[in-house]
Amino acid sequence: MKELTLTNKAIARGAYEAGVKVLSAYPGTPSTEIAENFAKMSGVYAEWAPNEKVAVEVALGASVAGARAMACMKHVGLNVAADPLFTASYTGVNGGLVIVVADDPGMHSSQNEQDSRYYARSAHVPMLEPSNASEAKEFVKLAYAWSEQFDTPVLIRETTRVAHSHGVIELCEREELPLKTYEKASNKYVMMPANAIKRHVVVEERDKALSEFVNTADINRAEYTSEEEIGVVCSGVVYEYVKEALPNVNVYKVGTVYPLPLDAIKAFAKRVKKLIVIEELEPYMEDALKAVGVACEGKSMFSLQGELSVLKIAQAFSGADAPKAEQVPPRPPVMCAGCPHRGVFYVLNKLKLTVNGDIGCYTLGAVAPLSAVDTCVCMGASVGMAHGFKKATDGESKNVAVIGDSTFLHSGVTGLINAVYNESGITLMILDNSTTGMTGHQQHPATGKNLMGEPAPIVLLDELCKACGVKDLQIVDAYDINAVETAVKKATASKEVSVIIAQRPCALLDKSKKPKVAVHDCKNCGKCMKLGCPAISRGEKGIVIDKTQCVGCEVCVAVCPFDCLKKESE
């Protein structure tokens, strides 16, 4: 049966068809839909782990126990999971193990545009890169076969334009696999120096064998045309761009970005007059080819930043101009009307505090008019950085850390333990909206549901903080900005580590209907405009509230100094 399918769903389908039993993942755009779709398949187990390191460890455990397993994450998630990755390369697998990593060139939804291909090379783990949905499904199945054949984890890399595009796929049956027997093999699975020294040798031998093998693998192929001048080396979505931009050039399509099929590419290079490597982000393939003496061009023609496109590639060869974009006001994403984060940032801005922010919907507290966030680096960094601010200023800095509930459980809690242990007296605000909002509302350990949608035990954030040694803990309603202000003033005045949990479910999930806010006799002071609520705008005679957007959070009611904003029923 043919189906037009999102690549991430095709990857889930590939895992299903390959007989994968266990999948563990942490959400992250553009990888999230893999786990979400896999969870819908029958006869499989899928879970949200609290972070990517745990996800890879879970998948590795399942693999060693004898099942085929998968872990999925976005590019920066692989930084978090790098520790198990590098040593899983040494242990190898029992059941096949595949780790999917989704890069985001152009940073559609990310804080950097790192290139994950280097992880494969430095961990000595093969990495496959599909160009579209149908290849993605097939590559996943191949990855499991290779994982078991070569006793190695296998990485699959996709980029946003592959992950979030739909293509036509052909559905196949699931291969039902019995659990492989687990046999104790401490020399393989206990990586202490004496064993690891020997396994490193095995890894190198495997690498050599794979480097040979990929030269004849079908997913690496040369496509010759009648033209002889130019040969292009490319992989992933860039291959699709090249096929449209330069339909007449010879193409070497790389399916295994690690190990690269170097001998096959050398042979291809000999048949063309000029070799050009076209790749997004780093000169990963270009450098590898130059290192083995293959003359080629690449980044002299293309940028290290952002995405390529059919047009950019065509232009690099023809020199033609691209149609220019009109300069119009930008439309940045904003916190939704009724977002419980808004009032918190209004208060922090008002109190002129330095805010060590974190990653999630609340990062939008950085944009005007709230403009309340000073730093945002990676998940969990708010807590560590706030501690660093305090230490650098001998405790004098007026700063608070702000983190979301999912992010706190991901990697904020370790920072909190550090702050308690090393006594910095930071104030940490946990914005508990009962969901992983930014990535599209995934469950996490404190929501009471699991990925399969079943009820699950709840990790209580307040008890967790107390167990970490926090004595000064306050819980407030995020919509009650006066209470938030009082709590922040109290917490920042104390020399002890203090935590404020601001609770209120994400406005997009809260289906309860509250009375909307109405305007009476607006004095046009502009105070409520400082909230940056998309439901509030300036009209002819004072402000107007868009009833279709207002959800009745009443944060603006609390902000208005003249009592002009009231609940509609009043």
Added chain:
Amino acid sequence: MTTNILISGVGGQGTLLASRVLGKYAMLKNQDCKLSEIHGMSQRGGSVTTHVRIGERIHSPVVWEGGADIILAFEILESARVKHYLKEDGVLLVNEEVILPMPCITGAMQYPENLKEQLTSSVKKVVFIRAKELAMQAGSEKATNIVMLGSVCKLQGLDKAVMEQAVAECVPEKFRELNLKAFALGYEQV
């Protein structure tokens, strides 16, 4: 022949459903098809564009600047933002709705005046429709996207019966009538 369609709008306007219907249309017509969409950040009220390409054999999932046969813009400012994606003789279909972006709400920037005139003078073929009003006429403003599809169907000379089938298959049963009505209104409008 390949048809390149760019859909642009504001997060929450239903652009994704529009691209899914077009994808369904391609499948029903036994054509190759690729769609590209961006999830994540932009959902939060930011600009969103989705790309649809239908033809014999499609490689790139994204349309490029100067490559679109038709653009469906769900908001006027958004149409100005992406109009350089249009081919010389491409059609710019604009829903005459204005949604202020945050910099204009706060007063940091001005929502451009005379956008309609500017578009008319800079693009060879522009079609304005009041898709939201037509959708409300059909029963719900949520069907704005389907009104737009009705117009696209007519403007691009797509197979009407198959498009209707695609719409019917992509929307929930209980809203089928409403959406088909919205489709017809969009079709007749252009």
